[in-house]
Amino acid sequence: MLSLFLIAHIAGRAVAIDSAQVESVVDIGSVVPVPRSADQVLGLAALRSRVVTVIDTRVALGLPSAGGAAGRAVITLVEGQHYAILVDSLEDVAPFEMVPLSSGLILDGGWRSTGCGIVERDGEPILAINLRALLPGLAAVAA
Amino acid sequence: MDDLLQEFIAETRETLAALSGEIVAWESDPSDRQRLDAIFRFVHTVKGSCGFLDLPRLARLSHAAEDVLAGVRDGARVPDTRLVNAVLAIVDRIGELVEAIDAGMSLDDSGEDVLIAALAEGSDLVGPASALVAQRQPARSVRLSVDLLDRMMSGMSDMVLARNELARRLRDDGADPTVEAALERLSLTVAEMRDTVTRTRMQKVETLFSALPRIVRDTAADLGKAVVLTIEGSDVELDREMIEMMRDPLVHMVRNSIDHGLETPAERTIAGKRENCRLTVSARQSGNQIIISITDDGRGIDVERLIAKLVAAGRSERELRALSAKAKLDLVFQAGLSTKDEVTGISGRGVGMDVVRANIEQIGGRIEIDNSLGRGVRFAIHVPLTLSIISTIVVGVGEQRFAVSRQAIEEIVTVRGQQIRIDMLGDTAAATVRERRMPLIDLGSVMGLPGSGAAPAMLVIVGVVGGSYALAVDSVLDHEELVIKPAAPAVMATGIYAGQTLPDSGLPMLLLDCAGIAAVAGLEFSREEPVEDDAVEATTDAMSALLFDDLDGVRRLVPLEVIDRIEPVPAHSIRFAAGRLRLSIDGRIVPLAAMAEVGDRAIVSVLRLRDGPIEIAYAIGEALDIVSVPSTIVAAREPGPVAGVVGIDGDQIEMLDVHWLFATHGDDVRHEAPPVCLIEGSGSAWMTTFLKPALEGAGYRVATSLPAGERPAVVLTMDPEPAVTVPDSAVVRLRHDRPLGGRDDHSIYRYDRPGLLAALAERAGRR
Known part of the structure; x- marks a missing residue:
């Protein structure tokens, strides 16, 4: 079954995000830090009249933070709250078919919890990720 | 009162509409307990509202129906068709009356006695068919979906931000005055609009509390109790939805408190309490919750009696005894329970409490009971702060700004003031503000922000449950009314924030949870007993x-x-x-x-x-x-x-x-009316010269002659024999020579100063 995926780059890797999880794609302006919060919470940003919680995706994946200003982000709505998931860049949106991860393929580190399948673009396998798994403080994702 | 009446009508109408299905279902299966409870709650609510709206006919009808339904709930009556019909006739009648009230028409009350009589056991009366239903007036209020209101609110915020952006741009470009005037006008309209839109969603708790004084007064008067009601925190603003949901539970609880919790003046006197009961209803925001508490100083909840009642109603005593203290208290929320022995028109069926809890839980809240037998009860209704407008003070720490609820702030002081000291007790900082010593928390270090290392500039004294502490911040910036929304779980997990907001600056800001900060900083407050008046x-x-x-x-x-x-x-x-x-x-x-x-x-x-x-x-x-x-x-x-x-x-x-x-x-101060010492006779000149200062020093006024009618306190003379002009005066005689010369005429040697003063005092005092 085909569904729409947004192809983005996070931490230098191409990933596919199910468009059902994506509310919009924005450029994040200034971010107000939230002291004492989990490391992956970069801070809060205003998106028109909404306050969004900005997630430093690299940190959420267990990688060192890239630092510097926030840029592009994917907005997702989880349990009534808006989150901005930072991405390096965005490519396009296209319909793909998601297949499960090939058996024996074990993902590393932070990718393990977020990776949920593979889509294939012109023969290139791209990891499909679940944005919810990147968010701290939520109940574990149902399998 | 009109507002209340309108609300009552709208509410009753709505419940009736929702209830019609239940009624039909009950009719087909009278043993259905759930339907029965629903109908029972309806008549109970109507009865409660009628009490303070002064609608005696409705009250009578609903009270009668409630009685019968309570009997059915207890198993004393069997819900046969006739009973069901009679109850339904009353419910219909209530609907008619409500419509009549709304239309301002009067309705003939002749059938009501029959309706009520039809409820009686074994009665075969049949209530008259419904009279004509009054023509329904168009409603003066409309109900909107909350979603729509939310969209309106966020649209409004967007507009404000766009206005700010526009203003900034125009300022940077140096716009011409006409454009600026237009912008000014736009700003005004936007501000006004925002206020209105906000009000569509938000309401002051005041509207919830405003009916209480009347309810308390009437209820207390009915029961012969003296109650002093104190209302606190009525300017907290809450989601309208919450307020609506809280209304009934609150009224029920207040009435219950007065009826069950508070004693009569006589009982109180015996218990050694002041005659007037005290009932306090307060609203405050605490962390990400709004707490509405109802505190009374009555007799408290008697858990033993509660258990006895439930056992009498057929519950297992062993099971009940095994419950924790908290669970035992929670028994007051059992349906159909009343600790009151007789049923009154006010409450006393224990119906209130199960309905109350159901309503509160429906909005994601909970009720906590703090019971002290013989001393009173505190019911605390905790409801989540979904959305609220809070009056806040914006404080600055380092580069960041945070909002602090104004309600939590006792005062704000600058550290420069003379009355403020900051000391280190061991490694713990303490602030002494005037006579109060309290723990000091540096907000910057709690936050882990890079500190400037300098001494704190401002102290915000914050009151939390059990005590106060000083929160050191770099600056106190502003006072703002902010719309607070809950933050993401990851942010709330820190425990120091109560919510987030987007002020006009367009930069998100966090509201601090003062109690949470105290907990994170490791402060412990022992709970203090409330100070007696x-x-x-x-x-x-x-x-x-x-x-x-x-x-x-x-x-x-x-x-x-x-x-x-x-x-x-x-x-x-x-x-x-x-x-x-x-x-x-x-x-x-x-x-x-x-x-x-x-x-x-x-x-x-x-x-x-x-x-x-x-x-x-x-x-x-x-x-x-x-x-x-x-x-x-x-x-x-x-x-x-x-x-x-x-x-x-x-x-x-x-x-x-x-x-x-x-x-x-003060000893040589003259008395305001010093006693007069009259100097008379041949030695007056000497006496005036030599003795006057001494006499005046001893507190006399010295005179050589007196106006007619004035009497001296004492007469001083050097003449041997009375040539005293004033009859019956106390006289002190002086003599020239030290030796007495053989006779004792009680005269005093003229240089014997102590002797003279003593004699004067003695004689003057004798009179």
């Missing part, structure tokens, strides 16, 4: 005193009570004369006390102390402040001008001994 009165009785710098540079206190006034006087009016310092002022000479030389000041401040007729002056350096003096004074080692030492802000300050001052300095 009596104790408060005792402390307000504390003595006020003037704090001043004395002439010798020492800081001292003098009770405010004895100070007549403080006056600057020229230094030359103070002289050392006749053995002591004296001050000439207002044409009189007043003894002056001073701890040191006046020195070369040109003007000296003088305290004029007065005790009745006696006045003395006390020269000081400078008056500083009026302070309240603690009741404990450490006494001085020796009597003197200083009575002792009191501790004020940790300083030891000497308190003047006014008694000593007056005793020492």
